[in-house]
Amino acid sequence: MDLNTVVEIRDARDPAPWRPGDAWLGGGTYLFSEPQPQLRRLVDLSRTGWTPVHRAPDGALEIAATCTVAQLSRFARTLPTTAAPLVEQCCRAFLASFKIWNMATVGGNLCNALPAGPMISLTAALDGECLLIAQDGVRRRVPVARFVTGAGRKDLAEGELLRSVTVPARALECRTAFRQASLYGLGRSGVLVIGTLDPVDRSFALTVTASTVRPVRLWFPLPPTAKALRTAIGRAVADDEWFDDIHGLPEWRRHMTFRYAEEIRREVTR
Structure with a gap:
């Protein structure tokens, strides 16, 4: 869908003051699915270069907000942990086309905060923790189970960015x-x-x-x-x-x- 109120798309790598009408753009599968009359500018995260998903030195799973469902699914097939099959089960819970799988992001699924969001289900069940970055650079961590506070509601301040979700190594062996x-x-x-x-x-x-x-x-x-x-x-x-x-x-x-x-x-x- 064309968003005819949007007049600018800004690269997230170029810092600029956050202003009313701004929104983070990840995969865009939600943003471009229905009218967004309140938006004037999109801040594009697609060129940030964040590693989609990887194992940290302590064994934890680090999932970037820009990681797509397809990327997470492919990675999970090589994950030598007991809980690895759960990742694919939750990815399949999208019941979406390959086009959605290749564009929809983990971060977008969490930030939409829909009750049926399967990435919420996955990361909450594995004791995941969100890394949030405010416009002034202040960072805070919130458990996924507390990040989503209701249908369409989340613990996210104006202009705050969901950077990643961390799943502890111990949870991966459950x-x-x-x-x-x-x-x-x-x-x-x-x-x-x-x-x-x-x-x-x-x-x-x-x-x-x-x-x-x-x-x-x-x-x-x-x-x-x-x-x-x-x-x-x-x-x-x-x-x-x-x-x-x-x-x-x-x-x-x-x-x-x-x-x-x-x-x-x-x-x-x-």
Whole structure:
């Protein structure tokens, strides 16, 4: 879609004061998908030269905000860790064409903050942490599970940039289980639940996305009982936090979340 209110595209490598009507441009799959009448200038990140994804010296996975879904998928196929299959499962949860895969970015998926964003699901489940850079250069780190605060809402100040997401090495060695539900064969995720089991201390984490307006990550020092897990989910998700749109009613999303949570608990602890 043509954005007829945009009068300038600026290279992000050339610093300039942030001004009203500015927006970061990553892959552009969202920006160019619908009218953006509030925008006047796009700050293009495509020439920053950031390494899309790599393993840090400590074994952590560093994913640049500009890393595309296709780049992450290819990298994960060579990743010699227990949790590597989860990356591909979440990439496939996009159910998008190859054109989207090659343009949509990890950073864009997080910053859109849609409940069904599978890169949110992936990085929240693996205890990911966002690196945010303000216009004055101040840096801060926020867990992905707290970065997205609601449907379309995130902890991002005006002009602040999501630079990267870091997944700790320990999380990459977790045993994982993945469940996804949609009302349609090739539809948007209505429920996406991920469980992880730490091989070191056997702590268990369950991450609920798509069915809720924000990521909900529950951590247990040891695998919980079925009753304890169900109770924890009920306490963590308020009645008005079950997402409601054309892709699923809150009651259905809640029911499927509880069902998948128990399936996952049994799978990763058997």
